[in-house]
Amino acid sequence: MxxxxxxxxxxxTPVSESVLNAMLPYLREQYGNASSLYSIGRDSRRAITEAREKVAALLGAQPAEIIFTGSGTEADNMSLRGALHYKKARGKHLIISSIEHHAILHTAKALELEGYEVTVLPVDNYGIIPVDRLKAAIRPDTALVSVMTANNEIGTVEPIAEIGAAVKAAGALFHTDAVQAAGHIPINVNEMKIDLLSLSGHKMNAPKGVGALYIRKGVMIQPIIEGGGQERNMRSGTENVAGIVALGQAAEDCRNHxxxxxxxxxxxxxxxxxxxxxxxxxxxxxxxxxxxxxxxxxxxxxxxxxxxxxxxxxxxxxxxxxxxxxxxxxxxxxxxxxxxxxxxxxxxxxxxxxxxxxxxxxxxxxxxxxxxxxxxxxxxxxxxxxxxxxxxxxx
Amino acid sequence: MEYSEKVMDHFKNPRNVGEIDDADGVGEVGNLKCGDIMKIYLKIDNDIITDVKFKTFGCGAAVATSSMATELVKGKSINDALKLTNSAVMEALEGLPPVKVHCSVLAEEALKSAIADYYKRKGMDPTPIIGCTGECKHCGKE
Structure with a gap:
């Protein structure tokens, strides 16, 4: 049949019933700008705060460490550019894997043209990054290592905790593109020694057009979008309240189930x-x-x-x-x-x-x-x- | 990238799929590395293509262009078949996405290669009649 x-x-992914129900009021009666002083503005602000707590809880992070973005791609761009700028005193070397998403690959390529040096690590036949090779590739001037949590085409989950420990021991920053993994497998940014993590709403039953970036407390990265100073100056632009609420609900649902x-x-x-x-x-x-x-x-x-x-x-x-x-x-x-x-x-x-x-x-x-x-x-x-x-x- | 309804129709219901055991000419072009292989079988009687079949490995456009090309030459004279261009195949399919234009070229070449084979079997040199027989490497072109 x-x-x-x-x-x-x-x-x-399709938007789930619970996510849709959570976000709908913020498209209709609760349409206030989260920066406004009156009640529907404050309602929006409160809703964003709650969503931030839910996304943080999914990752074992603090709410203040979560920035909402327009997509996982934006979070990836921000991580690479921001972290390299932040760590420029250490050096201009970036390490990525050969099977990263284009959001990482193409950003790295663009950075190469801007004078950064990029090492692309090969993976084994299963798509796993050999951690020994990664360790050997980290240099004193390596500012950032970016390895995806799980691959989008073949589903391979990388040994993130091991990689995180190796990168931390070497003194570089560690970013992981968790767009495919977040909400689907356990991730703890502290246990896995992750400094930066990208995720996307529409891969976990929230709508397209909303993502998040985890930035470890103490890591100062440059914004790539300037403006009204939303998201603690890290990502300007009027908050996509309904999308953010949806992402928060999706994160909570994923965590609970x-x-x-x-x-x-x-x-x-x-x-x-x-x-x-x-x-x-x-x-x-x-x-x-x-x-x-x-x-x-x-x-x-x-x-x-x-x-x-x-x-x-x-x-x-x-x-x-x-x-x-x-x-x-x-x-x-x-x-x-x-x-x-x-x-x-x-x-x-x-x-x-x-x-x-x-x-x-x-x-x-x-x-x-x-x-x-x-x-x-x-x-x-x-x-x-x-x-x-x-x-x-x-x- | 979007396929026209005509392309989808020929992909879903390809005409003239198969082989001809006692074919008078067989042509195969493309290679696995490229991702497209087309094989065309011709039955020729008195310079008329009385039957034509194809087998294709490739994308939706590769299947659709093979199907359309065979349909366009069935019952035609060899001379008319040799006049079939890739643009005519594309037109008949109501267009192809730019990245798929090479599939129509392949269909034209497969047909010419089958006609060349027909002449070779008759002990004639096909080159003056046909020119490029599609045996040129396709991959490096783009």
């Missing part, structure tokens, strides 16, 4: 992975166990990712791919090549990411449709006949 299955929760969500989503994901891997010539990408609860990612040989996603869409399934054809260039995603996949294998990448709204029936449906779609595309492919006769794969 046809259904609609949204399995692209790493791209974005984290254990059960992890348990349920991990079980769903494992069933999904086991089912998909029954397709001949398919394999898992990313780490088998150190991965986000809802993220299943694969390469399926002899099909092309964009075709696969379009064909799944015709059956009501939303998924994504990092294939070259989908990136608008002739190269597959930097994450897939970063974990050592060759171009011809990476064409068949498929990412299915489950969220809190997904059910057992959704997984059943994907497992019913996906093999049929793969067969259909393979039957159309001149590569597949050769495959069948040459199990070692094509050269």
């Amino acid at each position: 046809e259904r609609f299955v949204y399995a692209d929760n790493a791209a974005t 984290m254990e059960e969500n992890i348990k349920r989503l991990t079980a769903l994901r494992e069933r999904l992975i086991a089912g998909v891997l029954k397709i001949p010539y398919s394999r898992l990408t990313g780490h088998p166990t150190s991965r986000l609860p809802g993220t299943a990612s694969f390469v399926i040989e002899a099909v092309e990712g964009e075709s696969l996603v379009l064909m799944l869409d015709t059956h009501g399934i939303c998924a994504s791919t990092g294939s070259a054809c989908s990136t608008g260039s002739l190269d597959p995603s930097h994450v897939l090549t970063g974990i050592g996949l060759s171009h011809d294998i990476a064409h068949g990448s498929l990412r299915l990411t489950l969220g809190v709204q997904n059910t057992d029936e959704d997984v059943d449906y994907i497992l019913e449709v996906l093999p049929q779609v793969v067969t259909r595309l393979r039957d159309m492919s001149p590569v597949w006949n050769q495959k069948k006769c040459c199990p070692e794969g094509l050269k």
